[in-house]
Amino acid sequence: xxxxxxxxTANYPSREILSEFIxxxxxxxVKYVELGMPTDNPLYDGPTIKGTHGTSLAxxxxxxxKIYSDLLREHDIRTYLLVYYHELRKRGPGFLHYLRDIGISxxxxxxxxxxxxxxxxxxxxxxxxGLEFIPxxxxxxxxxxxxxxxxxxxxxxxxxxxxxxGINVPFDLREVSKRILEMVPGREVNFxxxxxxxxxxxxxxxxxSNGVAIGTMLIPMLKGNRIxxxxxxxxxxxxxxxxxx
Amino acid sequence: xxxxxxxxxxxxxxxxxxxxxxxxxxxPLPPPVDKDNEHSSIELLNRILxxxxxxxxxxxxxxTKIPEEVQELYAQIGRPTPLFRAxxxxxxLDYRGKIFIKYxxxxxxxxxxxxxxxxQAIYARNEGxxxxxxxxxxxxxxxxxxxxxxxxxxxxxIFMVKVSFQxxxxxxxxxxxxxxxxxxxxxxxTKFGRSVIEKRHDHPGTLGIAISEAVEYALEHDMRYMLGxxxxxxxxHQSVIGLETEKQLEILxxxxxxxxxxxxxxxxxxxxxxxLIKKFPEAEVxxxxxxxxxxxxxxxxxxxxxxxxxxxxxxxMYSLGSDFVPEKIYAGxxxxxxxxxxxxMLVKTGKITPSDVSEExxxxxxxIFARTQGIVAAPESGHALATAIEYVVSHRNDxxxxxxxxxxxxxxxxxxxxx
Numbered sequence: 001x002x003x004x005x006x007x008x009t010a011n012y013p014s015r016e017i018l019s020e021f022i023x024x025x026x027x028x029x030v031k032y033v034e035l036g037m038p039t040d041n042p043l044y045d046g047p048t049i050k051g052t053h054g055t056s057l058a059x060x061x062x063x064x065x066k067i068y069s070d071l072l073r074e075h076d077i078r079t080y081l082l083v084y085y086h087e088l089r090k091r092g093p094g095f096l097h098y099l100r101d102i103g104i105s106x107x108x109x110x111x112x113x114x115x116x117x118x119x120x121x122x123x124x125x126x127x128x129x130g131l132e133f134i135p136x137x138x139x140x141x142x143x144x145x146x147x148x149x150x151x152x153x154x155x156x157x158x159x160x161x162x163x164x165x166g167i168n169v170p171f172d173l174r175e176v177s178k179r180i181l182e183m184v185p186g187r188e189v190n191f192x193x194x195x196x197x198x199x200x201x202x203x204x205x206x207x208x209s210n211g212v213a214i215g216t217m218l219i220p221m222l223k224g225n226r227i228x229x230x231x232x233x234x235x236x237x238x239x240x241x242x243x244x245x
Numbered sequence: 246x247x248x249x250x251x252x253x254x255x256x257x258x259x260x261x262x263x264x265x266x267x268x269x270x271x272x273p274l275p276p277p278v279d280k281d282n283e284h285s286s287i288e289l290l291n292r293i294l295x296x297x298x299x300x301x302x303x304x305x306x307x308x309t310k311i312p313e314e315v316q317e318l319y320a321q322i323g324r325p326t327p328l329f330r331a332x333x334x335x336x337x338l339d340y341r342g343k344i345f346i347k348y349x350x351x352x353x354x355x356x357x358x359x360x361x362x363x364x365q366a367i368y369a370r371n372e373g374x375x376x377x378x379x380x381x382x383x384x385x386x387x388x389x390x391x392x393x394x395x396x397x398x399x400x401x402x403i404f405m406v407k408v409s410f411q412x413x414x415x416x417x418x419x420x421x422x423x424x425x426x427x428x429x430x431x432x433x434x435t436k437f438g439r440s441v442i443e444k445r446h447d448h449p450g451t452l453g454i455a456i457s458e459a460v461e462y463a464l465e466h467d468m469r470y471m472l473g474x475x476x477x478x479x480x481x482h483q484s485v486i487g488l489e490t491e492k493q494l495e496i497l498x499x500x501x502x503x504x505x506x507x508x509x510x511x512x513x514x515x516x517x518x519x520x521l522i523k524k525f526p527e528a529e530v531x532x533x534x535x536x537x538x539x540x541x542x543x544x545x546x547x548x549x550x551x552x553x554x555x556x557x558x559x560x561x562m563y564s565l566g567s568d569f570v571p572e573k574i575y576a577g578x579x580x581x582x583x584x585x586x587x588x589x590m591l592v593k594t595g596k597i598t599p600s601d602v603s604e605e606x607x608x609x610x611x612x613i614f615a616r617t618q619g620i621v622a623a624p625e626s627g628h629a630l631a632t633a634i635e636y637v638v639s640h641r642n643d644x645x646x647x648x649x650x651x652x653x654x655x656x657x658x659x660x661x662x663x664x
Contacts (some may be wrong), residue, residue, distance in 0.1 A: 009311045043278055046287045139305035140267055140274045162303070168291055170300045179305060194653075 002031035003191050003205055003241060004234075006217030007082070008222070009036040009052040010068060011060050015019070017225050022071045024227055026146065026234040029241060031211060032190075034108065035073050044110045046194075048216045062098070069103040076109040078105040080134060085112045085123075097128050108158055113145060124152050134158050139176060141196030146183050156188035158213065161195070168194055177207045197238045205244050230237070257318055258325035260488040262308035265481045266409065266587055267517040269307065271594050274477075274586055276303075277558035278548060286477065286558040293366035293463045295471040299477040309481060311364075318363050318396055319485065326351045326486070327491035331649075333617035340637045342645040343499070347490045347517060349652045350622065357513040358389035358652030361482035366393035366401075369469035376400030378463045379471040380455030383409055383577035384416030386473040391425035401425040402468070404432065404458045404653065407450035409577075415657055430455040431506040437461050437554070453553025453567070456549060460556050474510025475551055475560070475585050482515020486650060490517065491524055494648070500526055502645035504600065507533045507628040507652060508540075508599075509578040513583030517650035519587070522596065530597045531636065532588070533628035535607075537572045540565050541592050541599030549583055562589040575604055575661040576624035578652075598613075606631045623653035624661050 006025070008018055036042075038056040042049065042074070069079045082106050088095065099107070107127075113120045113136075124133045135149045138160035150157070151228065159180045162169050180189055191204050192213030201212045222228045267274050279285050290299060301309055311319075331344040338344075338558055349357040369377050376399045381387030388401040394401035403425050410417060410429040417427050428434060431441040435458045441448050448454075463470040470661045472479050494501060506514035517528050534540060540563045549568035551557040564583035571580040583589070591597040607624060610631035615621050622630060633649045655661075 044276065047279065047288070050279075099653075114273050114275045138273075138276075139303055140276060141305075141339065142270045142273060143268050144271065168288075169303045171303065172295045174300055 001210070001241070002029055003168060003201060003211050004237060005032045005192065005211050005213040006030055006218065007034045007036060007049075007192070007213055008068075008218070009049065010064055011056040013222055013225070015064065017222060019067065021072060021230055022068060022075075022226060023079060024231055026231070026238060027075050027077065029234055029237045032078050032080055032105075033068070034080045034082050034213060035068055037065070037161065038080055039084045039087050044114070046216060048219050051162060059198040062181055064235055065104065066102040073103055076086060079103065080106045082108045083111065084206050085109050085116050092224070093126065094129055094131070096126065100128055100131040104131065106155055107133045108134045108136050110136050110230070112136075113141070113149070121148070121152065123147070124204055126164060136160065137180065137218065138162070139171065143183065146180075150184045150187070156190060157184055157211070159189055159191050160193035161191055162193040173203060174207060177204065177209060177235055179242045181208055182206055198233070198240055201237060202240050202244055205241070246507065254421050255325065256320055256626040257379045258492045259319050260311065260485060260492075261316070262310055263481045264488060264520045264523070265301070265304060265307055265309065265477070266515070266523070267477065268305050269523055270590060271496050271586060272590060275561035276546070277560050280550070280555055285286040286556065287342070289460070289556075291452075293460055294472070295365065295372055295469050297368040297371070298365060298478050300359045300474070301481055302476060311485070311627045312367065314367060315364050319360075322354070322359055322363070323352045324485065324522070324538070325489040325493070328490055328497075331618055334614060337613060337617045338634065338637045340641065341646060342637075342643055343504075344637070345499070345501075345646065347486060347648065347650045348620070349486060349650065350620065350626070350654030351515065353390045354385070355393055355656065356385045356623065357391060357483060357486060358386050358473070360485050360516065361479045361510065361512065362386075362393035362498070365469075366390070366397040366399065369471075370397040370399045372469065374399070374467060374469050375376050375467075376402060376468045377471050378404070378459045378466075378468050379472075379473065380404045380406070380452060380459045382406050382452045382455070382580070383535065384413055384420065387425070387427070388416065388423070389422050391420040391423035392472050402426050402462060403563045404455040404462070404520035404614050405591035406452060406455050407448070408428055413657075423483060430458050432458060434458070435461045435465075438565045447594060451553060455553040457554035457556045469533065470492075474512040474581070475562075475583065477585070477587065479512045480515035480519065480587060482587055483512045484520050485549065486513065486517040487520035490648065491520055499646050500530050501648040502527045503531065503647040505531045505533060505633045505636070505647065506650040507579065507625050508584050508588065509581050509625060510583070513650060513652040515585055515588050518597075521648070522591075526663070530591075532592065532597050532599045533632040534599060534601055535576055536601045536603045536627060538565065538579055538581070539601045540584055542601055544583070546593050547588060551583070553582075553621040560586045562586050563592060569621070575658075576607070576628065578625040579628065600603050600632045600635070602628045602635075606635075610634050612662075613654065621655045621659070622651045626651040627651055627655070637649075
């Protein structure tokens with residue numbers, strides 16, 4: 001089983017460095033890449049990821065997304081876009097078709113059901129064939145919302161373990177994972193937010209998760225262009241998965 | 246069970262679990278956010294709150310076990326508090342329905358605040374810290390903190406808004422009697438306090454300044470900070486009010502049609518109404534606020550700072566702005582600019598109906614309540630009573646069961662009747 005969903009903010013720290021990192025992805029452990037679309041107000045991201053948006057925004061163009069999507073397709077890795085709803089709305093309905101056409105598999109919209117609750121179900125319905133809406137839930141998502149959104153979609157589910165990325169709020173991993181796995185039986189669930197070590201990845205995988213999203217812990221590697229550390233991290237995960245199975 | 250009975254002092258009425266409304270809200274609760282990209286005030290919470298509190302703050306669990314020690318202390322402080330039928334008030338209003346009062350003034354500190362101070366102090370003590378720090382305005386929260394710390398065997402340091410410190414010597418004496426150390430804020434004990442005094446040596450202080458001082462002091466001295474209201478974990482602890490009411494109504498064979506409480510930060514209101522909203526989703530729910538602080542009717546539903554010094558994170562709530570300077574109104578507990586995110590969301594979605602009440606109406610309601618029921622209610626609770634009276638007057642022919650939470654007594658606030 002491939003456990004990793006890796007998060008990168010588009011163009012961080014630069015097109016060149018990010019492209020080099022993508023070229024070194026280990027396809028035996030990485031199943032998806034979640035690409036963050038730079039925005040001026042990444043409200044629900046933690047401080048580390050927030051910092052990357054500022055850096056990337058200056059020279060970001062929508063067409064950059066195609067560069068990464070093409071690179072990832074060469075590795076046979078699906079690309080999902082993490083995009084705040086105000087960025088999506090700004091670009092109009094045609095943007096969803098554009099994203100699908102450049103090879104984006106689906107969208108994660110973290111603020112949709114928090115700040116635009118009344119528009120949520122309409123947005124899901126507006127998705128064109130071939131572009132998936134990825135339900136994004138966390139411990140603060142009420143049961144009724146999880147049920148409604150799960151019924152309207154059939155893709156994998158992103159479950160944030162924390163209220164925002166990179167914040168270490170204590171929680172009982174077993175209870176948290178049990179809740180969501182029971183509420184969406186049979187669905188692929190990938191956990192994210194606040195996962196900082198390979199040991200945590202193992203622990204989550206052992207509890208029945210289908211995958212683990214990693215973002216904040218990659219940022220220092222990207223920032224320092226420490227590609228060897230990135231390769232070593234993936235190797236560690238590969239070794240760990242041999243034990244977990 | 247006789248329905249006029251003043252109190253149902255049965256240990257079994259104290260619940261085994263607190264209730265958290267978050268998984269039952271109609272929409273996801275927006276998480277707290279940081280003020281900017283450089284400073285993480287959420288990360289700050291990691292360093293100043295007991296981990297158990299932080300866990301409860303963000304949990305999706307509906308029910309959290311109340312530790313045995315907390316349950317015992319709840320019994321010691323007078324829980325379950327009485328639920329009684331306000332027959333005198335009914336007669337006075339010539340009402341054909343029934344009015345029930347849940348009376349939090351019967352706790353040893355005279356208000357609901359002790360319900361959350363006890364678990365917070367115990368969780369802090371369990372982490373091995375030497376003490377807790379908090380701020381207080383009028384002194385209710387400080388008093389609850391002082392008692393809870395004394396029970397837990399740890400120190401309490403309380404930054405009290407300087408103007409209250411000077412004007413309410415009785416409150417200060419009570420807190421000291423319980424063993425707490427009281428410091429007028431702004432003080433010279435923190436960097437922030439010193440910076441305020443430097444700009445204005447006779448600064449009267451604000452709750453926001455006191456919060457900043459308390460947080461800074463907790464960080465510098467490895468102590469834990471106590472949350473008085475607004476935060477989800479506090480509302481969870483206060484659910485003991487509503488859960489007891491639910492059992493007491495069941496014993497009386499009654500169901501509520503209307504629930505009424507007052508809103509400062511929202512903790513007595515949320516604690517009282519949330520368990521009952523879950524059990525009786527059809528009940529009307531009225532939130533009473535001061536006309537001088539009309540957060541629900543004139544505020545915006547937006548991200549705003551919990552405290553005016555912007556030390557703690559922003560939360561999404563109805564707010565008049567964290568820089569809102571309220572008049573020095575008669576009900577200090579209702580001066581707060583915002584309201585708990587869960588309460589705010591239920592106002593936004595229409596489940597809770599807000600009601601602003603004028604000072605004059607509140608003082609009338611307090612007089613009526615004192616003369617018909619013999620209880621001097623707190624000015625804050627007077628809002629709930631005023632809203633209840635208004636409701637009865639406009640629904641005189643309905644035979645409804647109205648349940649009102651009276652969050653505290655007003656024996657230390659008698660000066661409002663001099664006006």
